[in-house]
Amino acid sequence: MTITSPRRLGALALVAAVAVGACGGGATAAPSASSEPGASPAQTGAAGPAVPSGTVSLTGAGATFPAPLYQVWFEQFGTIHPNIKIDYQAIGSGGGIKNITSQTVDFGASDAPMKDDEIAALPAGTKILHVPTALGAVVVIFNVPGLTDLKLDGPTTAGIFLGTITKWNDPAIAALNPGVTLPASDVVVVHRSDGSGTTNAFTAYLAAVSDAWKGGPGVGKDVQWPTGIGAKGNDGVAAATKQTSGAIGYVELQYAAQAGLATAALKNADGAFVQGSVDGVTAAADAAAASFPADFRQDPIINGPGAATYPIASFTFLLLYVDQKDQAKGQALIALVYWALTDGQALEKGLGYAPLPAAVQAKAIAALHTITFGGAPIWPE
Amino acid sequence: MIGAVPARDATLAERLRAGRSPRRRAVDRAGRGLALAATLACVVPLAAVLFFVVAKGAGALNLDLLTKPAKALGTGGGALQSWLGTVQMVGLATLIAVPVGIAAGIYVSEFAGHRAARAIRFASDVMVGVPSILVGIFVYVLLVLPFRQFNAFAGSVALAVIIVPVIQRTTEEVLGLVPRELREGSLALGVPSWRTTLSVVLPTARAGVLTGVMLGVARAAGETAPLLFTALGSRLVNIGGFGEPMDSLTLFIYNGARSPIAALNDQAWGAALLLLLLVLGINVSVRLRSMGGVRA
Numbered sequence: 085m086t087i088t089s090p091r092r093l094g095a096l097a098l099v100a101a102v103a104v105g106a107c108g109g110g111a112t113a114a115p116s117a118s119s120e121p122g123a124s125p126a127q128t129g130a131a132g133p134a135v136p137s138g139t140v141s142l143t144g145a146g147a148t149f150p151a152p153l154y155q156v157w158f159e160q161f162g163t164i165h166p167n168i169k170i171d172y173q174a175i176g177s178g179g180g181i182k183n184i185t186s187q188t189v190d191f192g193a194s195d196a197p198m199k200d201d202e203i204a205a206l207p208a209g210t211k212i213l214h215v216p217t218a219l220g221a222v223v224v225i226f227n228v229p230g231l232t233d234l235k236l237d238g239p240t241t242a243g244i245f246l247g248t249i250t251k252w253n254d255p256a257i258a259a260l261n262p263g264v265t266l267p268a269s270d271v272v273v274v275h276r277s278d279g280s281g282t283t284n285a286f287t288a289y290l291a292a293v294s295d296a297w298k299g300g301p302g303v304g305k306d307v308q309w310p311t312g313i314g315a316k317g318n319d320g321v322a323a324a325t326k327q328t329s330g331a332i333g334y335v336e337l338q339y340a341a342q343a344g345l346a347t348a349a350l351k352n353a354d355g356a357f358v359q360g361s362v363d364g365v366t367a368a369a370d371a372a373a374a375s376f377p378a379d380f381r382q383d384p385i386i387n388g389p390g391a392a393t394y395p396i397a398s399f400t401f402l403l404l405y406v407d408q409k410d411q412a413k414g415q416a417l418i419a420l421v422y423w424a425l426t427d428g429q430a431l432e433k434g435l436g437y438a439p440l441p442a443a444v445q446a447k448a449i450a451a452l453h454t455i456t457f458g459g460a461p462i463w464p465e
Numbered sequence: 466m467i468g469a470v471p472a473r474d475a476t477l478a479e480r481l482r483a484g485r486s487p488r489r490r491a492v493d494r495a496g497r498g499l500a501l502a503a504t505l506a507c508v509v510p511l512a513a514v515l516f517f518v519v520a521k522g523a524g525a526l527n528l529d530l531l532t533k534p535a536k537a538l539g540t541g542g543g544a545l546q547s548w549l550g551t552v553q554m555v556g557l558a559t560l561i562a563v564p565v566g567i568a569a570g571i572y573v574s575e576f577a578g579h580r581a582a583r584a585i586r587f588a589s590d591v592m593v594g595v596p597s598i599l600v601g602i603f604v605y606v607l608l609v610l611p612f613r614q615f616n617a618f619a620g621s622v623a624l625a626v627i628i629v630p631v632i633q634r635t636t637e638e639v640l641g642l643v644p645r646e647l648r649e650g651s652l653a654l655g656v657p658s659w660r661t662t663l664s665v666v667l668p669t670a671r672a673g674v675l676t677g678v679m680l681g682v683a684r685a686a687g688e689t690a691p692l693l694f695t696a697l698g699s700r701l702v703n704i705g706g707f708g709e710p711m712d713s714l715t716l717f718i719y720n721g722a723r724s725p726i727a728a729l730n731d732q733a734w735g736a737a738l739l740l741l742l743l744v745l746g747i748n749v750s751v752r753l754r755s756m757g758g759v760r761a
Contacts, residue, residue, distance in 0.1 A: 141706070141709050143614070143615060143697070143709065143710055145697070152537065152538055155537035155538065155700070156537040156538065159536070159537050169701055171699045171700060171701050171709075171710055172700070173697055173698055173699070173700075173710070186610060187613045188609055188610065188613055188614065188615055189615070315723070316723065317723070319723055319724045319725055319726075320723045322725035323723050323724060323725045326725055339725055342538070342724075342725045342726050343725030343726075345725075
């Protein structure tokens, strides 16, 4: 025992050293998995991009808004192509942009398009392609015992989130909801604590309907909230609202369904009260498709025209590097996004998201041709 | 001493009390009462935490949780990727931290001069107190940013940084308890100093050193903050892929607990119970194994 002990200790040190060496290398080498260059040439036309044959791991992070859709997508794509592993962490749009800027992920995701100063903050020579993947509604959720139907208009919603309306039986709310018994309890505002595209869309709406909001907290992924409690992610806001009596918050439609929370009908541009729905978002998207910007950086669609149009709709984007550092990863990424933009669209409605309008879908697919590796397109036209 | 002389076989406390005035006795009783209340206040939260985790987690800790990976929307999924990640990352962290921590402990206890020993001891004490999120950011800058990739290796290193000072301090303390005579005896027989340390001192203190290691491991298993920036978390089962993101039980609990999906809340409770059993298992096995030898 006295003689073996030092050896044991030595062996342990050796094992640790080997582990350090092997894994240190792994951090750089492992992701660049093999794909035989030229073995499966990229096909042109409607056939779609080639899928690499080797094992490829892709890491993405960002928006929580489309996370349920992305989780289903990536799971299904992984079933079709078991050699491609896609890991998506829902950390918020702000986090997605932060990670794509520090280049710690293979793709990012955000529902707020990157702003000019955020693009300027990218490392020199880095270009980001915004690929729209879906549309969603930002709905107002509430948790008031006994209350299931609630109608709100812009100024009243802004008043609640500004903190000027503090009781559920406030005359402004009562006027919009004749015949509904409203409790005298306090309104508890729940908002996001992280940088969020959902917040960006919601504050864009509040600013559009309220000068006090426009001149006060303003529009952005993160604003100075006059009142309320913060929660992280769409899931966090949904959970906090669910757990707090008298709470009101805002989330993507799918999260309201997950939490089983009632949503408020919002007054749209035509004066009709509409519930957040896939159809209401599709109507908004169709109206906005004609003016879709060339660089895809479409802001949230607020108060779009049409009687059935829901007033807060937002595209959500994948953020891709135009110049891919790894050919296999680039191929896998293009194959994945192409699948999401084509076959994947069929899954959207069932999950509470609106598929892309055909014109936007065609533009997004065409943009995948611009992604390059070593200066040459990975998926030539 | 005035008053009744207490019997010889009375305890010290009784003898002291015998001469006191009623007021003093009342104060004494009140003091004891407060101390007891404080003790209960310490124990109640612990008992409550254990009770809640067991009550809420027992139903969710099932075969599915252990054998199935995460699934979209939380239905029919499990935490396979999470406990595998915890075991792997804590395992590698232990492999890194044990030689470093024990070697540092030996150096301070056996070889360092007074000033050096004090400086290292001070540094270790500070390290133990550094908030773990700072360790996470430090390792993020060191091992994530340069490689442009969140990776489980960085997670392991962050955990190792947290374990090392725990092992170092425990090792040092325990080696200090080894009787001088053992060292002198060994040296008198002509055994060199290094060999004395490794073959005589260290084996004698083995149980105590092991306790330090296990305390460190248990602490690492419960950490979330240093993994947020390093291993990131993952929905995929990752075995041996230390160059890629990896999940852990703590990250699974963090994500599941704040989900609006009830099934994921339940799974988070199940994972919490699993983590508790893991840490408890480590602690108990240490207590049982360190029955002999010099303890910390």
